[in-house]
């Protein structure tokens with residue numbers, strides 16, 4: 599069931615084993631920046647919604663960006679709702695994967711132009727973008743595997759949002775464009791740093807300087823997307839649920855998502871993200887060991903040891 603984020607959020611999930619894994623890079627306190635003040639302003643930029651549908655039985659979620667009349671552009675209200683949705687996912691220790699998609703076969707056309715107008719002074723624009731930086735950072739560090747499913751267009755901030763996900767899947771007829779230059783801007787949602795990590799310096803420069811419109815094939819060749827989903831895979835049958843999303847079908851085919859132990863899935867995700875952020879190899883090894891100690895002797899490990907190896911079953915007395 600899809601829910602709006604106007605209600606109190608549930609955060610009573612049990613296992614806390616990952617909560618100490620990250621030092622949050624939180625942009626705050628600089629030059630009088632206050633998240634609360636930004637949120638106060640965002641409240642006055644209404645429209646659109648972020649829908650989060652948690653499916654506890656298969657440990658997956660779908661986060662949908664919805665503002666159809668503006669091609670899923672982000673209003674202030676949606677920025678607030680996205681932050682709340684990400685905060686809820688942060689504490690969802692039983693979740694394995696989250697699909698991020700847009701309503702009605704359109705990913706996202708970036709920031710609502712009227713939100714940019716409302717924050718037109720440079721210092722206000724900076725605060726707005728600091729807020730979105732923090733949201734994108736939290737999204738990138740979620741314990742679940744995140745999959746952006748891009749249909750239609752991903753423009754400006756929408757293209758930046760894709761880069762905050764672990765995997766990017768593009769429909770064969772979709773397009774992506776870092777269009778910020780045409781707005782007289784550089785990316786404002788942390789897209790430069792993440793693009794650099796994904797495609798390197800030359801390609802990042804080319805994409806930002808040219809604002810080239812990328813079709814799925816070109817985005818795939820540039821390593822910006824992980825796979826192209828045939829448009830027919832997006833056709834949903836009338837009774838299909840969100841959780842029959844093509845992105846989840848892809849995840850199942852790639853890494854047998856539904857059989858994957860949740861604690862193991864989250865550990866792999868956070869292990870990789872944490873090591874990726876470390877410049878020092880020694881610290882990185884130390885971090886790996888911490889993650890290893892979370893799963894060694896755990897349920898998935900014990901189950902695997904009990905299973906047959908090359909057809910021979912292992913006696914539990916051998917373990």
Ligand SMILES: CCCC(=O)SCCNC(=O)CCNC(=O)[C@H](O)C(C)(C)COP(=O)(O)OP(=O)(O)OC[C@H]1O[C@@H](n2cnc3c(N)ncnc32)[C@H](O)[C@@H]1OP(=O)(O)O
Nearest residue numbers: 667668669671707708709710711751753754755781786787
């Ligand atoms: C730091 C963040 C940086 C940013 O994100 S800056 C914003 C960058 N985004 C853009 O420049 C996208 C502009 N939009 C477009 O290029 C096209 O609308 C797009 C997404 C290719 C879709 O094209 P079409 O399907 O032909 O639709 P259309 O152009 O007729 O638009 C339909 C209605 O949606 C509106 N719309 C689209 N993108 C919007 C946006 N970002 N903010 C506010 N309104 C937006 C558009 O004005 C139009 O409204 P209306 O029906 O004329 O009232």
